[in-house]
Amino acid sequence: MASNLKVTELDFFQIKENFKTYLKAQQEKGKFTDYDFDGSGMSVLLDILAYNTHYNAVNANMAMNEVFLDSAERRNNVVSLAKMLSYVPRSRTAATSSLELLVNAPSGDPVTLTLDRGTRFSTTIDDKSYVFVTLESQTITPKDETVTDELTGITTTTQNVYRFPEVKIYEGEIRNIQYTVDSFDDGLYFEVPDENVDITTLLVKVKQNSTSSKTEVFTLAVDFTSVNSTTPAYFLQEGIDGRYEVYFGDGTIGKTLQGGNVVILEWLSTNGVDANGASVFTLSDDIQGNTNVDVSTLNKSVGGADREDVSSIKFNAPLSYLSQNRCVTAEDYKAAIVNNYGDVETVTVWGGEE
Secondary structure: HHHHHHOOOOOHHHHHHHHHHHHOOOOOOOOOOOOOOOOOOHHHHHHHHHHHHHHHHHHHHHHHHHOOOOOOHHHHHHHHHOOOOOOOOOOOEEEEEEEEEEEEEOOEEEEEEEEOOOEEEEEEEEEEEEEEOOOOEEEEEEEEEEEEEOOOOEEEEEEEEEEEEEEEEEEEEEEEEEEEEOOOOOOOEEEOOHHHOOOOOEEEEEOOOOOOOOEEEEEEEEOOOOOOOOOOEEEEEOOOOEEEEEEEEOOOOOOOOOOOEEEEEEEEEEHHHOOOOOOOOOOOOOOOOOEEEEEEEEEEEOOEEOOOHHHHHHHHHHHHHHHOOOOHHHHHHHHHHHOOOOOOOOOOOOOOOO
């Protein structure tokens, strides 16, 4: 009778034993009471049935596990569930350092000196070379500098000194890609084709068409209450292949794109945590034609981190959702620290009531 068949077992061998018990109990349709199941061809058929049942049970169990954030194991499923909590996993983070540059240019010529975005510096860590770049341009004018010798007390003045007092550099290489918007395709997603991207350095620009020279800069939408139909904002998510995707508004929340628009993505591709600890840098390019530059390191490179792993996403996504971009409770502060400083290993927070 069907009531003799147990359906709660998941172990292969126990499933097979249940099949035997079921067959032995069938008095009306066959004489299996004294049948030798292990010593006959019936054993192979029972193995197939047990395997198929076990296989289906495992698949069903795994599929159900992937539906919930706590039990999901596959990264794309965890990321998808975190997206419903408005959480975007952290990417790799570039190591950063600060330099002071003294450019030995002819006195008073030029009138101003510009350090361009993308100017490269090189360093070596454990016999491996790394490239650091500037992400912002700086312009200075020459100034007179007065120095007093501590021993002799003699004061000397140097005229027209070209000095960049603090230049922030980031490890990695600047890369870019362009996409042309198809007017017949709804729900466009523009992929950043680089798994080593530092998404915090992403620059998104849009041109009216391929022949236009004017670009409009779009910023990442964080506070949706301040985004209207004309706000040049973009949205970000991690795709199913682990690469980040940029998408734009629908004309109600965020400015929408038109067919023929050109989307330009520019980002920093970085080695992450491997570039931490660099202390000596040399200029690889030139500064407005000048290569005679004294480079002083203000601090070693720090802050490099790998992209967020699955366990971290599962832990931080609910906390980020609960905090709702506010800092009131201790857990709110913990979520804010983790979201903004991806290289931290541990965070301990406490409130006044503690």
